[in-house]
Amino acid sequence: MAPSKFDSSASCGDGDASISCSKTENSVADSLPLFHSEKAVEELLQETPLQGMDDHLIEFSEAMRTVAKALRRAAEAKASAQAEAAEWKRRYELERARNMELKHKEQLPGDHTGNFDGVRAGNLVNEQVWQNGRNEHSEEGCMEHGICSHEVLHNGESDSSSNVANNNIMMRKASFKLSWRCKGANGDQHKHDVVSFERGNITTAERSSKQISLKWESDPQTVFILTKPNSVSVRILCAEMVRWLKEHKKLNIYVEPRVRAELLTESSYFNFVQTWKEESEVMLLHTQVDLVITLGGDGTVLWAASMFKGPVPPIVPFSLGSLGFMTPFHTEHYRDCLDSILRGPISITLRHRLQCTVIRDAAKNEYETEEPILVLNEVTIDRGISSFLTNLECYCDNSFVTCVQGDGLILSTTSGSTAYSLAAGGSMVHPQVPGILFTPICPHSLSFRPLILPEHVTVRVQVPFNSRSPAWASFDGKDRKKLEPGDALVCSMAPWPVPTACPVDSTKDFLRSIHDGLHWNLRKTQSFDGPRDS
Numbered sequence: 001m002a003p004s005k006f007d008s009s010a011s012c013g014d015g016d017a018s019i020s021c022s023k024t025e026n027s028v029a030d031s032l033p034l035f036h037s038e039k040a041v042e043e044l045l046q047e048t049p050l051q052g053m054d055d056h057l058i059e060f061s062e063a064m065r066t067v068a069k070a071l072r073r074a075a076e077a078k079a080s081a082q083a084e085a086a087e088w089k090r091r092y093e094l095e096r097a098r099n100m101e102l103k104h105k106e107q108l109p110g111d112h113t114g115n116f117d118g119v120r121a122g123n124l125v126n127e128q129v130w131q132n133g134r135n136e137h138s139e140e141g142c143m144e145h146g147i148c149s150h151e152v153l154h155n156g157e158s159d160s161s162s163n164v165a166n167n168n169i170m171m172r173k174a175s176f177k178l179s180w181r182c183k184g185a186n187g188d189q190h191k192h193d194v195v196s197f198e199r200g201n202i203t204t205a206e207r208s209s210k211q212i213s214l215k216w217e218s219d220p221q222t223v224f225i226l227t228k229p230n231s232v233s234v235r236i237l238c239a240e241m242v243r244w245l246k247e248h249k250k251l252n253i254y255v256e257p258r259v260r261a262e263l264l265t266e267s268s269y270f271n272f273v274q275t276w277k278e279e280s281e282v283m284l285l286h287t288q289v290d291l292v293i294t295l296g297g298d299g300t301v302l303w304a305a306s307m308f309k310g311p312v313p314p315i316v317p318f319s320l321g322s323l324g325f326m327t328p329f330h331t332e333h334y335r336d337c338l339d340s341i342l343r344g345p346i347s348i349t350l351r352h353r354l355q356c357t358v359i360r361d362a363a364k365n366e367y368e369t370e371e372p373i374l375v376l377n378e379v380t381i382d383r384g385i386s387s388f389l390t391n392l393e394c395y396c397d398n399s400f401v402t403c404v405q406g407d408g409l410i411l412s413t414t415s416g417s418t419a420y421s422l423a424a425g426g427s428m429v430h431p432q433v434p435g436i437l438f439t440p441i442c443p444h445s446l447s448f449r450p451l452i453l454p455e456h457v458t459v460r461v462q463v464p465f466n467s468r469s470p471a472w473a474s475f476d477g478k479d480r481k482k483l484e485p486g487d488a489l490v491c492s493m494a495p496w497p498v499p500t501a502c503p504v505d506s507t508k509d510f511l512r513s514i515h516d517g518l519h520w521n522l523r524k525t526q527s528f529d530g531p532r533d534s
């Protein structure tokens with residue numbers, strides 16, 4: 001009786017496996033191990049004596065033997081093809097490595113991609129020559145502008161500092177290049193000093209925010225004194241300081257028009273004091289002034305910074321306020337202090353500023369002001385007098401961040417981290433840390449924690465068209481601007497920081513300000529007198 005279909009299970013001898021001839025050709029080939037040898041077929045046939053079989057069955061048995069042989073040959077051919085492909089692949093990799101090495105040596109300008117699309121496997125060089133002749137790490141191949149590294153490890157040699165196995169295959173550590181992604185054509189050249197790149201290991205050997213020291217190359221000639229208004233003690237000190245700087249230091253003195261008028265009411269002696277007539281002259285102050293002295297509190301430092309829309313001369317802030325986070329110099333010793341500052345060198349805290357631009361009806365993308373508004377502390381977008389929650393859509397480099405529903409949002413510098421942002425639950429951050437604090441004000445959501453974003457981002461805060469009320473932006477607590485639905489405020493790090501002088505260094509200054517100003521973590525020390533671990 002001839003079977004209509006071969007569809008049975010059988011032991012293959014080398015273990016239990018099922019053979020299903022109803023499989024497609026590919027799937028049979030895939031299960032070649034099941035046909036490990038023709039033995040399986042023989043065993044199967046032996047179990048069925050040929051005598052008594054009809055011709056069809058005998059014929060079928062023979063066909064099965066033939067199929068088994070064909071499958072074995074196919075398996076051998078496949079294994080051989082795989083081995084050959086592996087060999088070609090290995091050769092290709094060798095050639096690729098060699099070409100890469102040569103290409104790096106040639107230092108082709110503008111091509112640091114490490115791409116070798118044109119390399120063909122057929123264009124191979126003698127592998128042995130390559131292995132014998134080259135045995136080097138190719139640091140010298142690293143280019144001027146990018147940061148790259150790759151190394152080749154050879155037969156019998158392994159990098160003692162790594163765990164690379166010592167086998168007979170030439171191994172190539174992945175080659176790579178780092179570059180800083182930023183706007184502008186010269187982006188690649190940014191901050192290479194921060195990252196060192198030895199043999200493929202990335203280390204940040206150098207720090208970006210070192211203590212900055214200012215050394216005068218020529219003597220300062222002109223000092224601009226800024227004072228807090230309506231303060232008798234400030235007025236008295238200002239007159240005394242102007243006199244001393246003129247008589248003992250032979251300096252030119254600039255003051256605000258209001259201050260000059262005050263000095264002149266005191267005495268005509270102060271006629272030499274300079275000021276400006278037109279507001280437009282303020283724009284040029286930075287070209288005439290060597291040093292700015294502030295007499296007041298933090299608000300006077302903010303005021304001074306706001307007068308410079310571009311570069312800011314070094315500021316020496318004297319403390320005549322209540323808190324004095326940014327005013328480390330004491331007025332009692334002002335002569336010694338100024339004496340040392342005029343001689344230099346001066347330790348400087350470079351305080352980053354934010355530049356903010358209001359865009360009216362963001363859909364039109366029209367900037368309201370030509371010049372961005374610069375802030376030293378923060379820009380605040382809040383609900384103003386409205387009793388509704390703010391509804392502020394926030395984007396960071398065009399990626400949606402979140403929607404602020406609450407009283408508002410503070411975008412703060414690290415200098416401003418100890419001001420309004422701190423009161424709203426933001427972290428205190430050392431002023432030399434470059435970053436933008438993203439601090440919600442009374443958010444109506446328990447999970448809305450403050451963020452600190454990197455310095456290079458652009459933050460966009462938009463009042464959506466479906467907002468129930470407008471929002472209000474204020475800049476270092478001043479100049480409130482209404483943001484109607486559809487308006488946006490764009491904020492990024494400004495290129496002109498505010499250099500403020502420190503008595504010792506910026507870290508001591510920062511710690512002093514949080515200890516003295518805020519009494520940070522002030523607590524009576526627990527006494528020794530009591531239970532303790534034995």
Ligand SMILES: NC(=O)c1ccc[n+]([C@@H]2O[C@H](COP(=O)([O-])OP(=O)(O)OC[C@H]3O[C@@H](n4cnc5c(N)ncnc54)[C@H](O)[C@@H]3O)[C@@H](O)[C@H]2O)c1
Nearest residue numbers: 297298299323324325377378415416418419420423476477
């Ligand atoms: N709830 C709050 O804490 C709150 C509310 C509104 C404004 N402010 C802050 O006031 C600043 C404006 O200051 P002002 O002197 O013109 O107004 P102000 O005279 O009302 O003084 C506000 C207080 O903030 C302090 N301050 C300012 N800058 C600081 C800083 N960088 N670190 C620590 N404290 C700082 C000042 O010493 C002052 O005591 C704003 O930029 C804002 O940060 C804070």
Ligand SMILES: Nc1ncnc2c1ncn2[C@@H]1O[C@H](COP(=O)(O)OP(=O)(O)OP(=O)(O)O)[C@@H](O)[C@H]1O
Nearest residue numbers: 226227228229296297298299300303321322323324
């Ligand atoms: N030269 C100036 N012209 C106009 N306004 C100024 C000037 N200097 C300071 N102000 C403003 O006066 C206010 C108070 O100044 P400041 O913060 O220096 O004094 P304070 O409030 O007594 O000190 P503190 O901030 O330490 O409590 C601030 O709002 C500031 O913007």
